[in-house]
Amino acid sequence: MARVLLTGFHPFGGSVVNPSWQAVSLVAADPPPGLTVSTARLSCAFGTALEELRAAVDRADPEVVVCVGEAGGRPGVTVERVAINVNDARIPDEAGQQPLDGPVVEGGPVAYFATLPIKACVAAVRAAGIPASVSQTAGTFVCNHVFYGLAHLIATERPALRGGFVHVPYAPEQVVDRPEPSLPAATVAEALRAIVTTAVSTETDVRSAEGAIH
Amino acid sequence: MARVLLTGFHPFGGSVVNPSWQAVSLVAADPPPGLTVSTARLSCAFGTALEELRAAVDRADPEVVVCVGEAGGRPGVTVERVAINVNDARIPDEAGQQPLDGPVVEGGPVAYFATLPIKACVAAVRAAGIPASVSQTAGTFVCNHVFYGLAHLIATERPALRGGFVHVPYAPEQVVDRPEPSLPAATVAEALRAIVTTAVSTETDVRSAEGAIH
Amino acid sequence: MARVLLTGFHPFGGSVVNPSWQAVSLVAADPPPGLTVSTARLSCAFGTALEELRAAVDRADPEVVVCVGEAGGRPGVTVERVAINVNDARIPDEAGQQPLDGPVVEGGPVAYFATLPIKACVAAVRAAGIPASVSQTAGTFVCNHVFYGLAHLIATERPALRGGFVHVPYAPEQVVDRPEPSLPAATVAEALRAIVTTAVSTETDVRSAEGAIH
Amino acid sequence: MARVLLTGFHPFGGSVVNPSWQAVSLVAADPPPGLTVSTARLSCAFGTALEELRAAVDRADPEVVVCVGEAGGRPGVTVERVAINVNDARIPDEAGQQPLDGPVVEGGPVAYFATLPIKACVAAVRAAGIPASVSQTAGTFVCNHVFYGLAHLIATERPALRGGFVHVPYAPEQVVDRPEPSLPAATVAEALRAIVTTAVSTETDVRSAEGAIH
Numbered sequence: 001m002a003r004v005l006l007t008g009f010h011p012f013g014g015s016v017v018n019p020s021w022q023a024v025s026l027v028a029a030d031p032p033p034g035l036t037v038s039t040a041r042l043s044c045a046f047g048t049a050l051e052e053l054r055a056a057v058d059r060a061d062p063e064v065v066v067c068v069g070e071a072g073g074r075p076g077v078t079v080e081r082v083a084i085n086v087n088d089a090r091i092p093d094e095a096g097q098q099p100l101d102g103p104v105v106e107g108g109p110v111a112y113f114a115t116l117p118i119k120a121c122v123a124a125v126r127a128a129g130i131p132a133s134v135s136q137t138a139g140t141f142v143c144n145h146v147f148y149g150l151a152h153l154i155a156t157e158r159p160a161l162r163g164g165f166v167h168v169p170y171a172p173e174q175v176v177d178r179p180e181p182s183l184p185a186a187t188v189a190e191a192l193r194a195i196v197t198t199a200v201s202t203e204t205d206v207r208s209a210e211g212a213i214h
Numbered sequence: 215m216a217r218v219l220l221t222g223f224h225p226f227g228g229s230v231v232n233p234s235w236q237a238v239s240l241v242a243a244d245p246p247p248g249l250t251v252s253t254a255r256l257s258c259a260f261g262t263a264l265e266e267l268r269a270a271v272d273r274a275d276p277e278v279v280v281c282v283g284e285a286g287g288r289p290g291v292t293v294e295r296v297a298i299n300v301n302d303a304r305i306p307d308e309a310g311q312q313p314l315d316g317p318v319v320e321g322g323p324v325a326y327f328a329t330l331p332i333k334a335c336v337a338a339v340r341a342a343g344i345p346a347s348v349s350q351t352a353g354t355f356v357c358n359h360v361f362y363g364l365a366h367l368i369a370t371e372r373p374a375l376r377g378g379f380v381h382v383p384y385a386p387e388q389v390v391d392r393p394e395p396s397l398p399a400a401t402v403a404e405a406l407r408a409i410v411t412t413a414v415s416t417e418t419d420v421r422s423a424e425g426a427i428h
Numbered sequence: 429m430a431r432v433l434l435t436g437f438h439p440f441g442g443s444v445v446n447p448s449w450q451a452v453s454l455v456a457a458d459p460p461p462g463l464t465v466s467t468a469r470l471s472c473a474f475g476t477a478l479e480e481l482r483a484a485v486d487r488a489d490p491e492v493v494v495c496v497g498e499a500g501g502r503p504g505v506t507v508e509r510v511a512i513n514v515n516d517a518r519i520p521d522e523a524g525q526q527p528l529d530g531p532v533v534e535g536g537p538v539a540y541f542a543t544l545p546i547k548a549c550v551a552a553v554r555a556a557g558i559p560a561s562v563s564q565t566a567g568t569f570v571c572n573h574v575f576y577g578l579a580h581l582i583a584t585e586r587p588a589l590r591g592g593f594v595h596v597p598y599a600p601e602q603v604v605d606r607p608e609p610s611l612p613a614a615t616v617a618e619a620l621r622a623i624v625t626t627a628v629s630t631e632t633d634v635r636s637a638e639g640a641i642h
Numbered sequence: 643m644a645r646v647l648l649t650g651f652h653p654f655g656g657s658v659v660n661p662s663w664q665a666v667s668l669v670a671a672d673p674p675p676g677l678t679v680s681t682a683r684l685s686c687a688f689g690t691a692l693e694e695l696r697a698a699v700d701r702a703d704p705e706v707v708v709c710v711g712e713a714g715g716r717p718g719v720t721v722e723r724v725a726i727n728v729n730d731a732r733i734p735d736e737a738g739q740q741p742l743d744g745p746v747v748e749g750g751p752v753a754y755f756a757t758l759p760i761k762a763c764v765a766a767v768r769a770a771g772i773p774a775s776v777s778q779t780a781g782t783f784v785c786n787h788v789f790y791g792l793a794h795l796i797a798t799e800r801p802a803l804r805g806g807f808v809h810v811p812y813a814p815e816q817v818v819d820r821p822e823p824s825l826p827a828a829t830v831a832e833a834l835r836a837i838v839t840t841a842v843s844t845e846t847d848v849r850s851a852e853g854a855i856h
Contacts, residue, residue, distance in 0.1 A: 355642065422528065425567065427499075
């Protein structure tokens with residue numbers, strides 16, 4: 001049984017739910033065949049989230065980690081390509097911190113690529129009938145912070161671990177009166193099942209055009 | 215048992231599914247308590263669609279008719295406010311017709327309002343946790359054509375009938391590799407159940423701000 | 429010299445400028461050859477705006493009236509096709525009024541079509557290198573209110589007058605820190621010159637596909 | 643007189659103009675006070691564009707280089723934060739090449755940050771009344787390729803040089819019949835003047851919240 005760690009986030013920005021945690025919980029309750037799925041719910045707070053992530057990795061000793069966060073406004077599930085070494089918060093995090101332009105890791109490289117087969121993951125989600133794409137930016141808030149921290153942990157301490165970040169749309173109940181795209185938690189959970197199954201079983205990523213013109 | 219007629223459309227524009235028919239079928243297979251739900255699948259063709267609608271109304275003798283169509287690009291379920299007396303086709307319909315600026319009904323009024331309680335319907339969909347809003351335009355293609363034809367039928371021949379039009383988003387499987395909003399058929403069906411239940415049971419629409427600045 | 433009346437609006441909703449008035453002023457300062465251009469700046473208030481419009485029409489005795497309003501979020505200049513008999517305000521107007529679902533004119537028809545050659549106007553704007561399209565809805569706020577009131581005035585009292593409504597994007601200076609489309613006042617003024625020149629000189633509108641699928 | 647090199651691109655993807663070159667040409671024809679502005683028009687082709695850029699840098703020996711490209715769909719001027727070491731082409735370039743997932747520079751770091759004061763540049767554009775923001779991704783096509791190549795040149799051979807990349811919206815004439823945001827070349831040129839003036843005169847970037855949630 002391959003061991004997978006999935007993380008989601010606490011609600012933030014006034015929402016009562018966070019679709020990342022909704023979906024992660026559904027996957028844990030009904031994991032894909034052959035996988036042992038652990039979960040952790042991270043605080044939406046710089047620093048704290050990374051401590052929680054490290055503790056969860058130590059506890060679960062996974063082969064694959066997929067961190068999941070909300071990307072309100074995106075219509076499909078997006079698999080992130082790259083984490084950058086910047087904390088630049090447009091709004092305060094849930095601890096009231098608002099870092100501007102400092103690094104995630106002092107002295108760390110400018111960026112890390114995901115060590116998941118991101119294109120194979122996108123293809124698997126689409127094969128399940130769910131919109132998906134590669135994203136070229138995870139932003140500069142707590143999601144990117146967690147993604148960079150995970151990648152740095154892998155690069156410096158756990159070379160056998162593979163990991164990445166997936167952004168998911170709003171849940172429908174978050175936007176009942178706003179013109180924003182959304183997908184139900186059950187749909188997003190199905191996408192995550194496809195992603196973790198693919199991540200565990202794929203050695204070499206597929207070659208396909210998933211870039212962005214700009 | 216109140217009698218409701220729901221209509222959807224055949225696929226068009228190269229799609230293999232039409233989310234309107236997917237959702238309507240699900241409602242018919244599992245109708246809301248107290249309602250008898252008939253369905254009709256209309257051609258996406260000027261003229262023909264209205265003949266099919268009239269035949270379905272004659273057959274079902276409903277108290278409420280809700281016609282449903284795809285509005286690719288809209289993120290939520292929209293209840294249409296007004297049908298206008300124009301056929302102005304940006305693309306050919308499935309019969310190859312492309313009328314430009316002629317009327318739906320020669321000599322008919324410029325427009326009809328829906329005779330559904332549109333704001334109560336929107337409120338009911340939102341209460342089910344699904345994004346919804348009032349739309350101020352059903353376009354100028356076959357959807358508006360059907361909506362206007364239905365309203366004209368009600369105005370001129372069936373004053374006791376109430377009817378309107380609901381636009382629904384793409385289904386996820388239609389847009390797996392495109393950045394377009396979507397909702398699964400099961401979610402849209404739940405929205406339609408809320409709409410028909412509300413339409414049958416609501417005499418006077420609620421007053422709420424669902425207008426558009428422009 | 430053909431007489432044209434152009435109207436714009438006072439700023440509303442917290443903006444310090446209204447791009448409709450900016451552009452209208454530029455046209456009046458440098459009118460197209462052969463046209464006498466009068467202007468009026470309307471209040472963004474239900475009722476009052478229509479009184480001001482009527483007074484301006486009486487004063488200018490124009491052959492063509494084009495009312496212009498801001499449509500924040502639209503990327504191009506849009507020529508409106510239809511005005512509907514509804515006041516349904518999402519936000520209060522500048523007088524603090526927020527009508528919900530009452531008519532513009534008690535007992536008036538559900539809608540009026542513009543009496544401008546809307547497709548020829550769109551073609552003329554595009555020929556000037558500026559994005560333009562036909563719009564199927566002017567909303568349900570003061571813009572639609574003015575458009576309907578103008579159309580009703582034409583239909584009931586001034587059959588020789590022709591008139592319509594044009595929505596214009598934000599001015600760049602309104603959205604310097606928001607991801608919203610905009611066009612400079614000079615560009616919008618050029619579009620309005622093309623529209624009024626076309627409206628005055630075109631008897632029969634062109635036939636072209638400018639409809640909307642939904 | 644400080645020496646600035648501005649680059650734009652040849653048209654691509656079927657367009658007859660490229661707004662980056664339009665704007666760069668206007669700046670060269672009417673440069674800001676105190677600056678000597680050189681220009682180069684780069685091919686929209688992997689590899690070739692970087693050779694042309696290197697030649698232009700050698701020729702102009704500038705203190706600041708700002709490469710400019712089209713970002714169709716973006717409503718404002720965006721100053722790029724980071725270039726990544728990936729060529730991943732969604733469409734072929736003008737030479738027919740379509741690299742998938744190879745690096746820009748074999749063995750180069752995952753990413754480089756711009757060495758311009760990006761936030762001061764954004765603030766200067768806004769102060770000129772023009773929409774602007776920091777962008778967290780320059781894509782994975784030729785624009786990112788040029789930006790990465792420039793940053794690599796600076797890092798490895800020209801440490802005194804400062805450089806970055808600016809993405810600009812469509813020109814209005816490119817999208818006359820499409821619902822896409824645009825800004826006229828004169829407006830974009832004014833933004834570029836603000837950027838190069840700021841880049842030359844600003845030692846330390848300002849601290850301001852220009853990050854992205856995702």
